[in-house]
Amino acid sequence: MVWKGWSNIKYSDKFDSVFTAKMWKGWKKAKFEEELDPNFAEKIAQMPGCDRIYNCIQCGTCSGTCPMSVYMEYAPRKIIGMIRAGFKGEVLSSYTTWLCASCYSCTARCPKGIKITDVMYALKRFAIKEKMAPSKLPIPVLANEFFETVQKYGRNNEGMVVMKMYFKTNPTLPIRNLIMGIKLFIRGRMDVIQDKIVNRAQLHKILKSVGSGH
Ligand code: SF4
Ligand code: SF4
Numbered sequence: 001m002v003w004k005g006w007s008n009i010k011y012s013d014k015f016d017s018v019f020t021a022k023m024w025k026g027w028k029k030a031k032f033e034e035e036l037d038p039n040f041a042e043k044i045a046q047m048p049g050c051d052r053i054y055n056c057i058q059c060g061t062c063s064g065t066c067p068m069s070v071y072m073e074y075a076p077r078k079i080i081g082m083i084r085a086g087f088k089g090e091v092l093s094s095y096t097t098w099l100c101a102s103c104y105s106c107t108a109r110c111p112k113g114i115k116i117t118d119v120m121y122a123l124k125r126f127a128i129k130e131k132m133a134p135s136k137l138p139i140p141v142l143a144n145e146f147f148e149t150v151q152k153y154g155r156n157n158e159g160m161v162v163m164k165m166y167f168k169t170n171p172t173l174p175i176r177n178l179i180m181g182i183k184l185f186i187r188g189r190m191d192v193i194q195d196k197i198v199n200r201a202q203l204h205k206i207l208k209s210v211g212s213g214h
Pocket of ligand 2: 062065066067068069076099100101102103104105106107116117120
């Protein structure tokens with residue numbers, strides 16, 4: 001399955017057609033216990049805001065309240081269950097976390113006080129670190145390109161970041177959005193020259209000290 005870009009998605013039935021193939025593929029494949037990662041849940045539980053995942057009673061309140069669950073391969077309740085069962089590959093490569101809109105509805109309603117939104121953020125970070133995020137979905141590609149640019153130069157460059165995302169996910173989009181790009185450039189809303197901070201070495205040192213960066 002190849003992600004064809006947000007502009008192709010206009011109606012929920014199109015979302016369904018995009019996601020059904022992956023969803024079905026996931027459930028068709030039987031998984032043996034030795035293929036699971038028994039340490040996956042512990043690694044996630046140690047990340048900020050994720051310490052309560054073992055308290056989940058699988059009530060489904062989070063999935064029921066989630067406005068995005070209809071588009072997710074695995075709704076929030078299932079994601080928590082899969083983390084605890086060790087389905088590392090399926091969880092980290094799924095679209096689910098990237099479709100989370102960070103509305104905090106699940107977190108506000110969970111009867112066990114599980115910070116599901118924080119779990120979603122943790123999974124995103126983990127997926128990028130392990131290079132398991134879906135490579136053709138624009139959201140993780142954009143997040144990664146943004147981080148790489150800020151890490152390298154200390155400043156974002158919207159134009160370059162968006163162009164890199166386009167080329168990695170759907171190279172036809174720069175042509176389709178050319179007019180809009182020109183208008184943004186003329187109005188000074190999109191820069192083509194990369195801005196840099198002076199003391200980049202210090203930034204790299206700070207990022208390294210928190211376990212990020214080069
Ligand atoms: S609402 Fe909380 S306890 Fe219920 S399934 Fe979701 S995470 Fe688990
Ligand atoms: S924070 Fe994310 S997972 Fe939770 S309800 Fe909102 S969209 Fe769904």
